[in-house]
Amino acid sequence: MTAPDIAKAWDEVRAHARRLRATTLRRLFETDPDRFSRLSARLDDLTIDFSREKLDAPALEALIALARAAGVAARRDAMAAGAPVNVTEGRAALHMALRGSVPAPRGDDPAATLARFLDFAEAVRQGRVVGAGGPFTHVVNIGIGGSDLGPAMAARALAPDIDGPRLRFVSNVDGADFAEAVADLDPARTLVIVSSKTFGTLETLANARLARDWLGPCAAGQMAAASANVEACARFGIPAERVFGFWDWVGGRYSVWSAIGLPLAIGIGAQRFRAFLDGAAAMDRHFLTAPAERNLPLLLGLIGVWRRNAMGWPTVALIPYDHRLARFPAYVQQLDMESNGKRVTLQGDPCPMATSPVIWGEPGTNAQHSFFQLLHQGTDVVPVDFIAAALPRAADPGHHDMLLANCLAQARALAFGRTEAEAAAHMAAAGETPERIARLAPHRTFPGDRPSTTILHRQLDPFALGRLIALFEHRAFVQGVIWNVNSFDQWGVELGKETAGGLIEAIRTGQARGADQATRELLNIVKELRR
Numbered sequence: 302m303t304a305p306d307i308a309k310a311w312d313e314v315r316a317h318a319r320r321l322r323a324t325t326l327r328r329l330f331e332t333d334p335d336r337f338s339r340l341s342a343r344l345d346d347l348t349i350d351f352s353r354e355k356l357d358a359p360a361l362e363a364l365i366a367l368a369r370a371a372g373v374a375a376r377r378d379a380m381a382a383g384a385p386v387n388v389t390e391g392r393a394a395l396h397m398a399l400r401g402s403v404p405a406p407r408g409d410d411p412a413a414t415l416a417r418f419l420d421f422a423e424a425v426r427q428g429r430v431v432g433a434g435g436p437f438t439h440v441v442n443i444g445i446g447g448s449d450l451g452p453a454m455a456a457r458a459l460a461p462d463i464d465g466p467r468l469r470f471v472s473n474v475d476g477a478d479f480a481e482a483v484a485d486l487d488p489a490r491t492l493v494i495v496s497s498k499t500f501g502t503l504e505t506l507a508n509a510r511l512a513r514d515w516l517g518p519c520a521a522g523q524m525a526a527a528s529a530n531v532e533a534c535a536r537f538g539i540p541a542e543r544v545f546g547f548w549d550w551v552g553g554r555y556s557v558w559s560a561i562g563l564p565l566a567i568g569i570g571a572q573r574f575r576a577f578l579d580g581a582a583a584m585d586r587h588f589l590t591a592p593a594e595r596n597l598p599l600l601l602g603l604i605g606v607w608r609r610n611a612m613g614w615p616t617v618a619l620i621p622y623d624h625r626l627a628r629f630p631a632y633v634q635q636l637d638m639e640s641n642g643k644r645v646t647l648q649g650d651p652c653p654m655a656t657s658p659v660i661w662g663e664p665g666t667n668a669q670h671s672f673f674q675l676l677h678q679g680t681d682v683v684p685v686d687f688i689a690a691a692l693p694r695a696a697d698p699g700h701h702d703m704l705l706a707n708c709l710a711q712a713r714a715l716a717f718g719r720t721e722a723e724a725a726a727h728m729a730a731a732g733e734t735p736e737r738i739a740r741l742a743p744h745r746t747f748p749g750d751r752p753s754t755t756i757l758h759r760q761l762d763p764f765a766l767g768r769l770i771a772l773f774e775h776r777a778f779v780q781g782v783i784w785n786v787n788s789f790d791q792w793g794v795e796l797g798k799e800t801a802g803g804l805i806e807a808i809r810t811g812q813a814r815g816a817d818q819a820t821r822e823l824l825n826i827v828k829e830l831r832r
């Protein structure tokens with residue numbers, strides 16, 4: 302685990318990358334009939350197929366050796382033991398304790414806190430806690446970033462399980478967000494939850510004040526909060542019995558398992574919320590104990606490092622073939638890019654290599670009809686992570702077969718492409734003239750050799766969703782260790798926040814003292830346009 306060991310492991314990985322750049326996925330499949338079994342791994346009904354990555358078994362061994370040299374297992378165990386792995390803030394990162402996988406710090410009791418917010422969720426669902434106009438028909442969650450994306454993504458993913466009040470999510474400080482969310486709601490039958498770890502986020506406080514005004518006389522009895530800053534909730538006027546706390550060892554983007562999950566719990570009920578936690582705990586157990594060669598988050602993390610550093614590909618597309626996972630790419634975008642979008646190492650030195658790729662995506666099949674053109678024939682290689690379920694939830698099975706077929710087809714087409722000779726033969730078989738074939742074959746050629754990983758599970762239910770999220774959480778952790786960055790802070794969001802704070806008054810007054818030339822000119826134009 303010394304610097305020379307790590308450097309030597311990187312040299313090995315890079316040597317394999319040079320070797321593999323000279324071959325193609327077609328060739329790799331042709332020469333190895335056992336490629337799938339060598340380059341896939343399974344946990345119960347969850348399979349990860351990375352046989353279509355530009356890897357082979359020796360390269361994978363070199364990556365696993367890199368993980369050993371970088372001390373991934375030791376750092377994982379330190380995180381699980383509650384060590385202050387968030388070194389810049391002197392905090393632990395114990396989201397695993399929220400699902401009972403590892404102990405919480407002495408004095409903190411996540412199980413009791415969970416029981417308390419689940420009791421409240423059930424009381425709302427059963428009409429024991431009601432609004433001024435009767436049982437709640439709707440819950441509006443106000444939060445942003447990790448205090449929004451987790452529950453909002455999960456509420457959409459688990460729509461078939463929502464049998465409590467309907468859920469709405471407001472995050473943006475653009476007043477249109479709140480206005481749209483409440484347009485058709487009755488304030489007397491709406492519960493508003495303010496979700497904010499710090500209870501100091503500008504957008505959330507602005508929207509919480511708007512909500513308090515909208516609720517009017519109902520506000521006192523119809524607001525609740527999820528926060529690690531219980532005193533600030535009290536100052537805002539939310540009674541202590543409606544405040545559900547958590548701890549500074551839960552990072553915002555890792556907080557859906559805490560009271561931040563309250564809106565989800567109200568929607569799906571306590572039992573399903575516990576199944577969601579159990580799914581994450583199953584992945585935790587696997588991550589903490591499975592050998593490297595079969596450890597799913599470790600393997601996914603290493604594939605990410607391979608793509609980013611050995612192959613030099615700067616972005617990754619995340620494409621769930623699951624309409625209800627529409628917000629999953631945005632969720633993973635925050636998880637990965639806020640965790641590992643870092644430019645200095647744990648020691649504060651400039652990172653010697655690229656860190657988090659840009660993660661983006663949309664659900665299939667819609668994505669096929671928008672940006673897949675570039676994935677197949679553009680000049681950049683964009684690795685893809687596909688997610689698919691063998692069975693639909695509450696949807697037409699015939700449709701699901703078409704959905705799944707498209708997912709498998711895309712992975713195959715990206716990997717193997719269609720050569721110019723094949724394109725020409727295809728056109729000839731369709732009766733095209735030799736002139737048209739000569740002219741169009743280059744346009745109809747697919748280079749292939751475009752990598753992807755397919756994550757396939759049985760069905761998207763609360764357990765499976767919890768397991769999937771934990772898989773991506775641990776993937777981000779593994780990559781953070783290899784890049785030697787702090788995956789648990791987010792100082793990069795501060796400068797913009799501070800600057801905006803100074804400019805609010807400038808927009809109101811038109812006076813931009815101390816601002817740069819471009820900002821001053823834009824403020825002048827705003828002033829002119831507002832006349």
Ligand SMILES: O=P(O)(O)OC[C@H]1O[C@](O)(CO)[C@@H](O)[C@@H]1O
Pocket residue numbers: 445446447448496497498499500501502505553554639791794
């Ligand atoms: O829950 P809070 O404290 O309102 O913060 C919201 C989000 O803002 C961030 O701090 C980034 O601006 C995220 O990390 C966090 O999830």
